[in-house]
Amino acid sequence: MSSHAPDSQIYPELRRMEQAGLIDGKQVPWGPRSTKKQYSITDLGIEAFREWMCTPIEYTPARNVHHLQAAYFEWTDTEHARAHLQNHIDYYTAQLAQWTIIHRSILERTNLTMVKRIEKYPTEQHERIVAFKAFAYEGMLSLAQAEIDWAHKGLALLDQLASPDEIPTAEPVRQQ
Amino acid sequence: MSSHAPDSQIYPELRRMEQAGLIDGKQVPWGPRSTKKQYSITDLGIEAFREWMCTPIEYTPARNVHHLQAAYFEWTDTEHARAHLQNHIDYYTAQLAQWTIIHRSILERTNLTMVKRIEKYPTEQHERIVAFKAFAYEGMLSLAQAEIDWAHKGLALLDQLASPDEIPTAEPVRQQ
Numbered sequence: 082m083s084s085h086a087p088d089s090q091i092y093p094e095l096r097r098m099e100q101a102g103l104i105d106g107k108q109v110p111w112g113p114r115s116t117k118k119q120y121s122i123t124d125l126g127i128e129a130f131r132e133w134m135c136t137p138i139e140y141t142p143a144r145n146v147h148h149l150q151a152a153y154f155e156w157t158d159t160e161h162a163r164a165h166l167q168n169h170i171d172y173y174t175a176q177l178a179q180w181t182i183i184h185r186s187i188l189e190r191t192n193l194t195m196v197k198r199i200e201k202y203p204t205e206q207h208e209r210i211v212a213f214k215a216f217a218y219e220g221m222l223s224l225a226q227a228e229i230d231w232a233h234k235g236l237a238l239l240d241q242l243a244s245p246d247e248i249p250t251a252e253p254v255r256q257q
Numbered sequence: 258m259s260s261h262a263p264d265s266q267i268y269p270e271l272r273r274m275e276q277a278g279l280i281d282g283k284q285v286p287w288g289p290r291s292t293k294k295q296y297s298i299t300d301l302g303i304e305a306f307r308e309w310m311c312t313p314i315e316y317t318p319a320r321n322v323h324h325l326q327a328a329y330f331e332w333t334d335t336e337h338a339r340a341h342l343q344n345h346i347d348y349y350t351a352q353l354a355q356w357t358i359i360h361r362s363i364l365e366r367t368n369l370t371m372v373k374r375i376e377k378y379p380t381e382q383h384e385r386i387v388a389f390k391a392f393a394y395e396g397m398l399s400l401a402q403a404e405i406d407w408a409h410k411g412l413a414l415l416d417q418l419a420s421p422d423e424i425p426t427a428e429p430v431r432q433q
Contacts, residue, residue: 134333137341138322140348145396146314152393155378155385157310165313172316202331209331209418216414217328220321220407227403231396238392242385 095120103129147228151235159243166239169232173225180225184218187211271296279305323404327411335419342415345408349401356401360394363387 098104103126111117122130147169154162186192188211190199195214199207274280279302287293298306323345330338362368364387366375371390375383 130329131332134326134329135337137344138326140344143397143400145400148393148396150310150314151396152390153306153310154389154392155382156307161311168313168316206331212414212418213330214328216330216411217324219410220324220327220404221319223403223407224319224321224400227399228396231399234395235392238388242388 098126102126154239159239163236163239166232166235170229173228173232177222177225177229180218180222184215184222187215187218274302278302330415335415339412339415342408342411346405349404349408353398353401353405356394356398360391360398363391363394 095104095106099106099120102123104120105123106118106120108116109119147165150165151162154165183192187195190196190211195211199210202210271280271282275282275296278299280296281299282294282296284292285295323341326341327338330341359368363371366372366387371387375386378386
């Protein structure tokens with residue numbers, strides 16, 4: 082999956098997991114005169130992961146700051162609102178393109194990470210493993226598509242509201 | 258919008274905003290012998306909000322832990338995977354029902370928060386204010402619907418993969 086945690090978050094987390102016995106770190110040669118630490122999962126780590134996989138994850142209310150900003154578009158002008166929505170479309174279109182490629186490469190089993198992963202499992206499990214990875218990407222793809230469709234609807238709404246005359250941006254009547 | 262920050266987060270934030278001059282706190286009577294602090298936005302606060310409304314928000318890769326868990330469903334059995342997806346459907350169905358009511362009450366202008374809010378603005382701005390609030394909820398509704406559709410697809414996938422025989426859960430071949 083596409084997790085983009087910065088190194089500054091990953092290394093403390095690896096140390097924490099090693100201390101908890103979930104992973105095992107070994108120094109291995111790295112270049113001519115250096116070493117690096119290579120981690121492998123322990124039996125305890127596998128058990129902990131399997132337990133997590135059997136545990137329902139709590140749902141926390143999603144905060145979508147872009148939807149929130151759109152709720153107050155009367156505070157900006159049509160041009161800025163349009164730019165926000167165009168940004169939204171551009172961002173999710175790029176995500177969609179990237180994930181579509183990954184999704185296809187998983188299903189076609191040309192994805193290198195996937196190929197390496199399934200090699201470790203008996204052949205009769207390969208179909209499931211591939212199907213679930215592809216399914217996860219389908220979730221991400223459908224959310225990205227929903228965001229794009231929503232932003233296009235917003236652009237149409239701006240066209241409709243802006244004509245024939247531009248209405249001034251919101252200014253509440255101040256109460257003392 | 259539905260922001261559910263706990264009080265423990267709201268009060269320090271209010272103090273921070275007051276110190277920054279964005280809001281103004283006044284002690285007002287609260288019951289027979291108590292007072293409470295009532296905040297109102299300052300001109301500086303209005304300017305800061307308007308500036309934020311003109312600023313593109315950065316996009317950070319979304320982490321959807323439920324999609325992530327689904328990517329590894331081979332680590333659990335069909336029953337647990339099915340329960341996760343059913344939870345997903347139940348959660349977003351409840352959200353959808355709740356937001357559909359709010360969305361309708363905004364459009365029909367029976368939503369009390371909305372009625373109170375638009376009263377402060379000139380009549381010619383009401384249509385925009387209502388339309389943008391409704392539009393924000395439409396974004397949330399379409400994401401919730403996408404989540405529900407995705408989970409239903411997952412249930413169908415589980416049916417398809419599980420038959421005719423249940424395949425054992427993943428167990429990687431350990432390499433030393």
